[in-house]
Amino acid sequence: MSWQPKILAFCCNWCSYAGADLAGVERRQMPPTVRIIRVMCSGTVDPAWVLEAFLEGVDGVLITGCHPGECHYLNANYHTARRYRLLEAFVKEFGLEPARLRLEWIAATEGVKFAEVVRDMTDKIRALGPSPLRPEEGVR
Amino acid sequence: MTGQSYLAWAKDPEIRKRGGSGGFVTAALIAGIKEGIIDEVLLVRRIDQFESVPYLTHDPEEVKSASSPQLAAPLNLSSYIPRGVKVAVTTKPCDARAIIERAKRGRFELEDVYMVGLNCGGTMPPVSTVASVRDIFGVDPDTVTGIEIERGELIFKRDRGEDLTISIDEAEKKGYGRRESCKYCNTNIPEMADLACGNWGVPSDQRATFVEILSAKGEELFEAAKKTSMIEFEDATQKELEKRLKIDRRMRELANRRWDEVAGVLDEMDRLAYYINEFSRCIHCESCKIVCPVCVCEADAKCLDMGQGNNHYRISLYNMIRLFHLMDSCIGCGQCEDVCPVDIPLTMIHQRFERRMEEMIGYRPGFDLQKPPLQKPEEGVK
Amino acid sequence: MEFIPSICPGCCINCGLYIVRDEDGGIRIDYRKSSSVNEGKLCRFGVELGDLYSQEHLKATVNGKEVDFNTAKKEALKRLKKTDPRSTGFLAMGNSTNEEIRAFKKLAGELGIRNIDCGLSKQILNVPEAARNYLTAGVPLREIEQAEKILLISFNPENYPLIIRRLLRAERNGAELLKVGSGEPYVGRGAIIVSELAPTSDPASIRQIIEEADDTATILFMKPYANLNGAIRLGFYGFDLIEAIRSDEIKSLFLLDPPPGYEDIFHDLELLVVQSDHESEVTEMADITLPSPRFFERRGTVVNVEGDVLPVGGDSGAGVEIPSKIIFP
Ligand SMILES: Cc1cc2nc3c(=O)[nH]c(=O)nc-3n(C[C@H](O)[C@H](O)[C@H](O)COP(=O)(O)OP(=O)(O)OC[C@H]3O[C@@H](n4cnc5c(N)ncnc54)[C@H](O)[C@@H]3O)c2cc1C
Ligand code: SF4
Numbered sequence: 067m068s069w070q071p072k073i074l075a076f077c078c079n080w081c082s083y084a085g086a087d088l089a090g091v092e093r094r095q096m097p098p099t100v101r102i103i104r105v106m107c108s109g110t111v112d113p114a115w116v117l118e119a120f121l122e123g124v125d126g127v128l129i130t131g132c133h134p135g136e137c138h139y140l141n142a143n144y145h146t147a148r149r150y151r152l153l154e155a156f157v158k159e160f161g162l163e164p165a166r167l168r169l170e171w172i173a174a175t176e177g178v179k180f181a182e183v184v185r186d187m188t189d190k191i192r193a194l195g196p197s198p199l200r201p202e203e204g205v206r
Numbered sequence: 207m208t209g210q211s212y213l214a215w216a217k218d219p220e221i222r223k224r225g226g227s228g229g230f231v232t233a234a235l236i237a238g239i240k241e242g243i244i245d246e247v248l249l250v251r252r253i254d255q256f257e258s259v260p261y262l263t264h265d266p267e268e269v270k271s272a273s274s275p276q277l278a279a280p281l282n283l284s285s286y287i288p289r290g291v292k293v294a295v296t297t298k299p300c301d302a303r304a305i306i307e308r309a310k311r312g313r314f315e316l317e318d319v320y321m322v323g324l325n326c327g328g329t330m331p332p333v334s335t336v337a338s339v340r341d342i343f344g345v346d347p348d349t350v351t352g353i354e355i356e357r358g359e360l361i362f363k364r365d366r367g368e369d370l371t372i373s374i375d376e377a378e379k380k381g382y383g384r385r386e387s388c389k390y391c392n393t394n395i396p397e398m399a400d401l402a403c404g405n406w407g408v409p410s411d412q413r414a415t416f417v418e419i420l421s422a423k424g425e426e427l428f429e430a431a432k433k434t435s436m437i438e439f440e441d442a443t444q445k446e447l448e449k450r451l452k453i454d455r456r457m458r459e460l461a462n463r464r465w466d467e468v469a470g471v472l473d474e475m476d477r478l479a480y481y482i483n484e485f486s487r488c489i490h491c492e493s494c495k496i497v498c499p500v501c502v503c504e505a506d507a508k509c510l511d512m513g514q515g516n517n518h519y520r521i522s523l524y525n526m527i528r529l530f531h532l533m534d535s536c537i538g539c540g541q542c543e544d545v546c547p548v549d550i551p552l553t554m555i556h557q558r559f560e561r562r563m564e565e566m567i568g569y570r571p572g573f574d575l576q577k578p579p580l581q582k583p584e585e586g587v588k
Numbered sequence: 589m590e591f592i593p594s595i596c597p598g599c600c601i602n603c604g605l606y607i608v609r610d611e612d613g614g615i616r617i618d619y620r621k622s623s624s625v626n627e628g629k630l631c632r633f634g635v636e637l638g639d640l641y642s643q644e645h646l647k648a649t650v651n652g653k654e655v656d657f658n659t660a661k662k663e664a665l666k667r668l669k670k671t672d673p674r675s676t677g678f679l680a681m682g683n684s685t686n687e688e689i690r691a692f693k694k695l696a697g698e699l700g701i702r703n704i705d706c707g708l709s710k711q712i713l714n715v716p717e718a719a720r721n722y723l724t725a726g727v728p729l730r731e732i733e734q735a736e737k738i739l740l741i742s743f744n745p746e747n748y749p750l751i752i753r754r755l756l757r758a759e760r761n762g763a764e765l766l767k768v769g770s771g772e773p774y775v776g777r778g779a780i781i782v783s784e785l786a787p788t789s790d791p792a793s794i795r796q797i798i799e800e801a802d803d804t805a806t807i808l809f810m811k812p813y814a815n816l817n818g819a820i821r822l823g824f825y826g827f828d829l830i831e832a833i834r835s836d837e838i839k840s841l842f843l844l845d846p847p848p849g850y851e852d853i854f855h856d857l858e859l860l861v862v863q864s865d866h867e868s869e870v871t872e873m874a875d876i877t878l879p880s881p882r883f884f885e886r887r888g889t890v891v892n893v894e895g896d897v898l899p900v901g902g903d904s905g906a907g908v909e910i911p912s913k914i915i916f917p
């Protein structure tokens with residue numbers, strides 16, 4: 067296969083990072099398209115990082131956090147949800163395809179779900195092609 | 207009483223005559239100083255008909271000499287408010303909205319600021335206004351002594367020689383008139399201020415200011431003006447109230463139509479290409495950030511800090527961060543677009559993002575002290 | 589909070605701006621939207637002007653020691669009189685007002701010094717005398733917007749960002765916009781030709797632009813410092829001082845308001861007198877320094893890009909009080 071999308075995933079230490087790990091341990095079928103950055107909470111993901119990731123040339127950004135009500139820091143993922151909603155609107159207004167940005171709640175036990183989300187996102191982005199924000203000289 | 211509207215005018219005939227409407231604003235400001243309600247007044251002082259600067263004073267004589275509206279003064283006073291003193295500010299709706307957003311972000315206590323609101327149909331860029339006198343009428347701009355907008359007519363007053371009149375529509379078709387951002391601004395009555403003053407609703411044969419009292423602070427100033435016998439007034443009649451609101455409605459319709467014209471073209475466009483192309487001219491002078499009244503970050507701002515030296519990006523991170531950060535706070539004041547050296551239509555662009563947020567969340571910045579959406583958690587997440 | 593209408597000394601455009609003095613004595617700029625050349629807009633240099641004006645003010649010194657102004661002035665005169673006029677030069681690269689340059693020129697004359705230069709003598713002398721008025725002809729920037737054809741000859745608009753929007757508007761109005769490299773052929777009929785005249789410009793290509801333009805063309809030479817237009821119009825040229833300093837032909841120099849970027853050439857001078865408004869690498873090298881008021885405080889004029897003579901303290905009457913001290917009356 068020629069072109070593979072590059073997806074950057076911000077994964078919460080307490081849930082989805084472990085979920086991603088589990089997906090690996092259980093040897094779930096998952097395309098090699100995702101690069102994971104572990105964060106202490108999805109609520110620490112600064113939208114500016116998401117914008118920077120796109121400018122650096124990633125083809126998609128995935129943010130994953132604990133299910134509502136299960137945040138390790140009480141309600142920080144409600145802040146994540148708010149920022150995500152605005153980011154989503156931002157991406158639409160900016161003219162970037164909405165499928166390039168995604169938020170998912172994934173628990174530590176949900177290795178299957180993590181693998182599924184990555185597979186699905188990869189398929190959708192593969193259909194779209196490389197990000198139009200990718201720098202001319204390519205991704206570093 | 208809050209919610210009450212009056213026709214009011216200055217008792218001092220000179221203030222009444224010089225005032226844009228009935229001189230009420232000037233009289234109330236002076237009364238506020240005399241009664242010790244306010245320590246300072248921040249207003250707009252003319253240098254000449256086409257140039258004005260912000261001016262902070264506590265001298266009633268200075269307040270008096272600054273009366274009359276300056277239409278060719280597209281400035282925003284909110285950035286010049288001193289901390290820790292009681293200050294009255296003459297505020298167009300964009301001044302008032304900016305003041306509220308700055309107060310939210312801790313630049314001063316809103317309690318200390320008395321917003322004497324002015325209705326506003328728009329300000330004009332000084333340079334093109336000077337040029338319009340020369341180009342449309344073939345007249346030396348130095349002979350102009352005053353600029354007024356009345357019933358859709360733009361009038362250049364002159365001491366010697368006849369007044370020069372052209373309809374605002376016609377002037378704007380020729381490329382003169384108000385700032386682009388004012389044409390689609392749909393907040394004309396400063397309902398978020400403490401008082402709203404204007405001439406809409408005032409019968410044409412009467413020299414008075416239409417005053418709506420919007421808060422306890424507004425009432426305080428009005429009472430001071432009464433107590434010091436600086437003003438005379440009468441209740442606004444139902445007919446006058448309705449006339450004012452009718453004009454306001456009409457102005458808002460026109461503004462929204464203009465918005466659809468200038469911003470609607472982007473609906474069907476490849477916006478990504480459009481934005482990349484517009485921002486490709488950015489020389490990162492940072493003026494848009496410096497002048498933005500709702501942005502209170504200083505040298506350690508994220509847009510400046512993260513936005514340095516990534517010049518291989520299709521659009522700079524500086525611009526991207528600003529677009530995102532202003533999404534929940536841009537009030538459309540036009541300051542950024544005014545100063546952009548490469549003519550990027552910044553206000554229109556920031557407003558595209560902000561109005562999308564408004565539609566989605568139902569929040570409008572600059573109307574009350576509610577926390578901005580980006581600082582609040584989402585409710586009822588599934 | 590005092591708003592002083594002023595102009596930017598960053599280049600020949602001379603953008604209008606306000607200098608704002610705060611209660612605590614701080615100096616910053618604000619945007620002056622009534623200024624016709626720039627409509628309030630500024631490039632980064634203008635935006636950061638407040639920092640420049642807040643720099644340490646220059647002190648009067650002789651041999652590195654602080655003295656009072658009169659002592660420094662007398663010492664400067666004494667030492668300049670002792671030098672051989674043939675190996676002494678007066679250099680003013682256009683960061684000064686017309687009035688200062690005129691006084692500077694007069695002093696050179698009185699001392700019998702003929703080596704005067706604004707940094708552009710090499711280019712100017714290569715142009716026939718009768719055609720030198722082309723070098724400083726102003727062009728109203730609005731005319732650029734309305735031009736049918738614009739030729740940018742060896743000109744990079746990024747060095748003069750405030751020109752970019754005019755070019756853009758011109759294009760939007762249907763103008764043909766062409767970039768021409770030096771030596772490349774072009775048809776200049778009816779065009780506005782924009783090029784740059786700077787100390788580094790090639791004298792031959794400057795001359796060529798003027799010779800090849802017929803009277804249907806308008807030529808605008810952009811210049812990198814505030815008042816080179818004034819300096820040229822006042823005849824402050826005649827000898828390529830920069831080259832002569834490099835070749836040790838010139839041993840003593842009186843330097844008025846030096847711009848940054850030429851530090852390396854002044855090291856080996858026997859006498860260096862500098863008048864400036866702020867401390868810099870050059871003033872540190874100087875034998876004698878003479879402080880002048882900061883640019884915006886000076887009472888004087890410059891010739892801007894449109895050919896207008898503008899007061900440095902603004903053109904609105906709201907005034908600058910500190911009188912400029914012209915060094916030698
Ligand atoms: C740009 C502009 C547009 C306006 N458009 C309308 C309109 O469409 N409909 C309407 O009903 N009324 C409008 N007004 C308000 C109206 O012109 C009068 O200013 C108002 O009725 C108060 O009149 P007065 O005689 O009581 O005030 P005055 O006694 O004349 O006092 C006015 C005060 O406002 C200050 N001021 C002047 N210019 C500005 C400015 N640009 N920004 C902030 N403060 C300023 C002055 O310094 C002075 O202190 C506008 C005012 C302005 C400044
Ligand atoms: S982004 Fe521009 S229009 Fe919006 S508030 Fe800031 S300066 Fe005003």
Ligand code: SF4
Pocket residue numbers: 487488489490491492493494495542545546547548549550552
């Ligand atoms: S004002 Fe214009 S040129 Fe300056 S930083 Fe903002 S967008 Fe860029």
Ligand code: SF4
Pocket residue numbers: 596597598599600601602603626629630631632633634635748749750
């Ligand atoms: S363009 Fe020239 S005059 Fe204008 S701000 Fe920049 S350096 Fe100053």
